[in-house]
Amino acid sequence: MKKLALTALAALMLSGAAMAETVKVGIAAEPYPPFASPDASGKWTGWEVDLIGAVCKAAEMECEIVPVAWDGIIPALTAGQIDAIMASMSITEERLKTIDFSNKYYNTPTVIVAAKGGDIAATPEGLAGKILGVQVSTIHEAYAQKHFAGSVAEIKVYQTQDEANQDLVAGRIDATQADSIALDAFLASAEGAACCEVKGAVADDPDVLGLGVGVGLRKGEDALKEKFNAGIAKVLEDGTYEAISKRYFASSIYGG
Numbered sequence: 001m002k003k004l005a006l007t008a009l010a011a012l013m014l015s016g017a018a019m020a021e022t023v024k025v026g027i028a029a030e031p032y033p034p035f036a037s038p039d040a041s042g043k044w045t046g047w048e049v050d051l052i053g054a055v056c057k058a059a060e061m062e063c064e065i066v067p068v069a070w071d072g073i074i075p076a077l078t079a080g081q082i083d084a085i086m087a088s089m090s091i092t093e094e095r096l097k098t099i100d101f102s103n104k105y106y107n108t109p110t111v112i113v114a115a116k117g118g119d120i121a122a123t124p125e126g127l128a129g130k131i132l133g134v135q136v137s138t139i140h141e142a143y144a145q146k147h148f149a150g151s152v153a154e155i156k157v158y159q160t161q162d163e164a165n166q167d168l169v170a171g172r173i174d175a176t177q178a179d180s181i182a183l184d185a186f187l188a189s190a191e192g193a194a195c196c197e198v199k200g201a202v203a204d205d206p207d208v209l210g211l212g213v214g215v216g217l218r219k220g221e222d223a224l225k226e227k228f229n230a231g232i233a234k235v236l237e238d239g240t241y242e243a244i245s246k247r248y249f250a251s252s253i254y255g256g
Contacts, residue, residue, distance in 0.1 A: 022062045023224070025052050026082035026216075029067040030160040033185045034248045035088050047248040051105065052086050054240050059231030071137040071159075074099060077216055083224065085216030088179065090139045092210040100219050102228040104212030105241075107255025109201040110140065113168070113183050114175035122200035124151040130174035131156055133164035140177045143208045161186075169195050177202065181253055212255060 027044065031037035035048040044065055056063035068076045073089075076082050077099060091101045112122035112132075120126055128151045134141045136157045144155050156173055158164040164176045165186045176183075180201070186192040202209075215228045235241040236254070245252060 022064045023056065023084060024066045024082040025056070025063050026066050026068045026073050026076060026085045026087060027052075028070040028073060028087040030070055031162060032088060032160075032182060035182065047244060048086055048088065050244045050247070051235070051241070054235045054244060055086075055105075055228065055231035057231075058234035058238075058240070059227040061227055061231070070135075074216065077218060080218075083218075083221075084228065087216075088182075088213050089216050090210030091212055091214045092139060093207055094142075095210075095216070098219075100217045100221065100225060101214035102217065102225055103232055104214050104255075105232050106253045107212030108253050109180045110143065110177060110209055111180045111183060111201050112175050112177050112199045113187065113196050114199050115168075115171075115195055116197045118174075120175050120199050122202045124148055126199070127152050127175060129153050131172075133158060133167055133173040133176040135159070135161045135164060135178065138178075139209050140179075143202065143205060144177055146208055147202070147205070165192065175199065181249065 027036050027048065034046050036044055036046040039045050044067065049065065052063060052065060066082050068082060070087070073082075073085055073087060074095070077085055089095070091104060095101075112120065112127070114120040120130060124147060127148055130152050131154045132144055132148060132152045133156045134144050136159055141155070141157060144152075149155060156164075156167070158167070161176075161178050161182060164173065164178075167173045168176050169191045180198070183198070187196060187198070217225050217228070241254070242252070
């Protein structure tokens, strides 16, 4: 009888441990304000960090944020080092060949930013002969290679968007392409406000730019996908999403 009781207790403990298993949510190790960046103490903060906490709470999941180098974040997911990606990763046909996605949790335009007063525009003709900076392994690099490679003088690739922004300020590149909200943070800084402005949104290309940003997941993780979808739906419905967004943005970034 004692043995049976101990066996039952062990099974119950194992079941509880499985239920309380932590979901490792990968974010890009490179700062990407206002979505995610470390503060002076090394703690990660930002809109996406706050949203991770809210979505996990709504879905009744224990989550741990794990910073991973951006260009290795999908391999980290497929290798099981993390369980999900919430790092402003757009849902694209190319990525869907390797991983799955939740429903979108935001969608904002892609824009070109350059020095004030110039004749640059967000078109192949408007970037002819210019040096365009983009972040490595992003939809922006893919878009630039597809739409601008034949007209620009050079597509310069950076490990982080901040490095591209700094080279734009220094005059080492003529323009940069990125998400509008990420570039809003740069343009609100003293350096960005003094030098640069948005030249317009690039022409839409869903095949490259995707259908919004979602949670990246391993193929076949349908139960985890359902939990994230439920969490996203709940924070959208109960006003949590809007409350978080108002702390960072002047208007909604959920998109159409």
